[in-house]
Amino acid sequence: SLANGDKAVAILNRTAAPVQPMLTTDHLKLRGEVELTDLWTGAKSHFSGETKLTLAPHQTLIYRVTGAHRLANGHYLSEAPSDVNPAEDGIATPEGDPTIHHELSPWGGSKGPGDFPQYGGWGGAQADRTPFGRPLRLMGKVYDTGIGVLANSRLEVRNRGQSRFAATVGIDDSATA
Structure with missing residues (x-):
């Protein structure tokens, strides 16, 4: 957790094949709608419950996450x-x-x-x-x-x-x- 209550999360693909992991509000200890800000591109997305991510081989996604704490x-x-x-x-x-x-x-x-x-x-x-x-x-x-x-x-x-x-x-x- 960051000082202002937001969270930072990194999702790593350590394999040589693409993966599609699920990120859930339970993983983040949040509830309701969640906003993800991609720290590489600045792109914003939203989800409730769960979202499927796509990672290329050896890719790392890093997000700033905003939402209501559980x-x-x-x-x-x-x-x-x-x-x-x-x-x-x-x-x-x-x-x-x-x-x-x-x-x-x-x-x-x-x-x-x-x-x-x-x-x-x-x-x-x-x-x-x-x-x-x-x-x-x-x-x-x-x-x-x-x-x-x-x-x-x-x-x-x-x-x-x-x-x-x-x-x-x-x-x-x-x-x-």
Whole structure:
């Protein structure tokens, strides 16, 4: 998120073939009509719900995005990563990273949360995911926003200009699976 509440988004095609990903208001944590301003060309477009983008091989699209925030009177922590500082990461004894290889699912689309980048290390604070890249889930309910941390972690949150802070805290279901 930018200082004025707009968002900046880059969509990358890292493949050697053209792709047509879907960009949704859920991806952007916005609701209603969204305005996209292409930062390369200055062209403006609008969409509600979702829009299909077309990227050439190895192309990157960069947009300034304007729209009504899904959380009307505030923002989610994952929208303002510079306001969150992992003061303690929960890793008691640093160890060498395990080797983990995850391939992208060939049947995955771009409408849902999709395949998130996978880190093969010992975890750490992650926006909108658990420390190991799984969806946030508490008592069977999936949350598409939040900060996943390891036990014994401590986050410091700057609450500049806000008068209220709300959080749901619990042990993620994947920790007991």
